[in-house]
Amino acid sequence: MSRILGSQTIVSPCCAQGRPWSAITRMSKKQRCLMMESLPHDVVERILERLAVDPLLRFKAVSKQWKSTIESPFFQRRQFTQRQQSGNPDVLMVSLCRYDVINPDIEALATLVLGSSSSVKIPTPWEKEENTVYLVSRDSCDGLVCLFDIRKSGFVVNPTTRWYHPLPPCQLQQLIIGLGDSFYDLGYRLSKLGFGKDKLTGTYKPVWLYNSLEIGLENATTCEVFDFRTNAWRYVSPAAPYRIVGCPSPVCVDGSLHWFTECEETKILSFDLHTETFQVVSKAPFANVDGFHIVMCNLDNRLCVSEMKRPNQVIWSFNSGNKTWHKMCSIDLDITSHWFGRHRCAVLPLALLDGKKKKKKKLLFYCRERSRTLMVHDQETKSYDVAFEADSVGYPVCYFPSLISIS
Numbered sequence: 494m495s496r497i498l499g500s501q502t503i504v505s506p507c508c509a510q511g512r513p514w515s516a517i518t519r520m521s522k523k524q525r526c527l528m529m530e531s532l533p534h535d536v537v538e539r540i541l542e543r544l545a546v547d548p549l550l551r552f553k554a555v556s557k558q559w560k561s562t563i564e565s566p567f568f569q570r571r572q573f574t575q576r577q578q579s580g581n582p583d584v585l586m587v588s589l590c591r592y593d594v595i596n597p598d599i600e601a602l603a604t605l606v607l608g609s610s611s612s613v614k615i616p617t618p619w620e621k622e623e624n625t626v627y628l629v630s631r632d633s634c635d636g637l638v639c640l641f642d643i644r645k646s647g648f649v650v651n652p653t654t655r656w657y658h659p660l661p662p663c664q665l666q667q668l669i670i671g672l673g674d675s676f677y678d679l680g681y682r683l684s685k686l687g688f689g690k691d692k693l694t695g696t697y698k699p700v701w702l703y704n705s706l707e708i709g710l711e712n713a714t715t716c717e718v719f720d721f722r723t724n725a726w727r728y729v730s731p732a733a734p735y736r737i738v739g740c741p742s743p744v745c746v747d748g749s750l751h752w753f754t755e756c757e758e759t760k761i762l763s764f765d766l767h768t769e770t771f772q773v774v775s776k777a778p779f780a781n782v783d784g785f786h787i788v789m790c791n792l793d794n795r796l797c798v799s800e801m802k803r804p805n806q807v808i809w810s811f812n813s814g815n816k817t818w819h820k821m822c823s824i825d826l827d828i829t830s831h832w833f834g835r836h837r838c839a840v841l842p843l844a845l846l847d848g849k850k851k852k853k854k855k856l857l858f859y860c861r862e863r864s865r866t867l868m869v870h871d872q873e874t875k876s877y878d879v880a881f882e883a884d885s886v887g888y889p890v891c892y893f894p895s896l897i898s899i900s
Contacts, residue, residue, distance in 0.1 A: 688700070
């Protein structure tokens with residue numbers, strides 16, 4: 494059961510009432526609310542959908558009609574679209590802890606508005622339990638994120654409203670729990686949980702695709718999908734015909750999740766979240782590489798892959814129309830070593846941010862091994878700047894705050 498934790502012309506309220514803006518600002522909150530209530534409700538809706546989530550949660554108390562409007566899925570999706578179009582995403586930081594301290598305290602969730610000097614802690618229901626380092630799926634979907642742990646239940650969470658839905662352990666997790674410490678003797682490299690949305694039905698789906706042979710299963714891979722209607726995991730058959738590279742997280746783009754294949758000639762494997770079928774969509778622009786040296790990401794709704802090949806890390810963008818790759822940009826690892834030191838793993842691109850004239854020319858990225866600094870690379874000026882620095886930024890994922898939940 495889901496739970497709660499704690500282009501049209503818009504008429505402004507002041508114009509609708511024939512009052513200058515200075516008079517409006519001198520009104521009490523109650524007077525402003527009463528004035529808003531006197532407007533036609535469709536005008537009120539257009540005004541409300543341009544507001545941030547926090548005031549909207551408070552405005553549910555204004556009237557039953559406002560509450561009904563703000564809780565309607567139609568309104569919530571319009572409000573989310575407005576937020577997406579209004580600027581850069583926020584950054585959710587998951588499992589913040591210092592890696593230079595033995596048995597550190599773990600801060601489960603914190604959110605960062607880019608440009609701020611500090612993050613804000615988000616209360617969570619599982620903090621009362623023992624410290625658990627939850628991982629987070631690479632993508633947020635409509636303001637929702639998916640947290641997971643190999644031995645415990647995970648959560649789909651709306652970090653803005655505090656809504657969450659527990660995920661029971663899948664068959665893979667139950668197997669790992671049953672093996673106990675002997676699981677580590679297998680030398681099994683566990684793949685990451687994917688999270689995406691069927692673009693035709695709007696259904697959200699956590700997906701766990703994993704290699705099977707090491708854990709005594711017959712097929713090359715096994716795929717489990719979580720169904721929110723039944724609150725249970727189910728198998729997808731046939732699963733992927735190729736083994737996958739376990740280290741890079743899968744990425745959702747345009748209604749499909751993507752993985753690297755574990756082949757001499759690295760391929761991009763895709764899982765359509767509507768048809769629930771697998772296919773190879775392309776060869777990667779590199780081959781026979783170490784899984785720690787490659788990453789996959791979604792930048793401005795495009796599938797991107799990147800290979801660390803010192804002294805640079807090149808990011809490639811995929812054109813799904815003609816199935817070709819083009820070089821988007823390159824990160825100079827000699828420069829970033831000033832902040833990151835020398836690291837084994839490829840740095841992880843997080844998002845493209847608005848630059849001059851609202852063109853998305855700034856790349857936000859971080860080092861997974863020294864998870865303390867968020868960096869920005871301006872592709873036009875070729876400069877590098879620190880966006881945020883702390884003792885830990887945990888596992889960061891970009892998201893747009895929303896009111897959306899899963900019923």
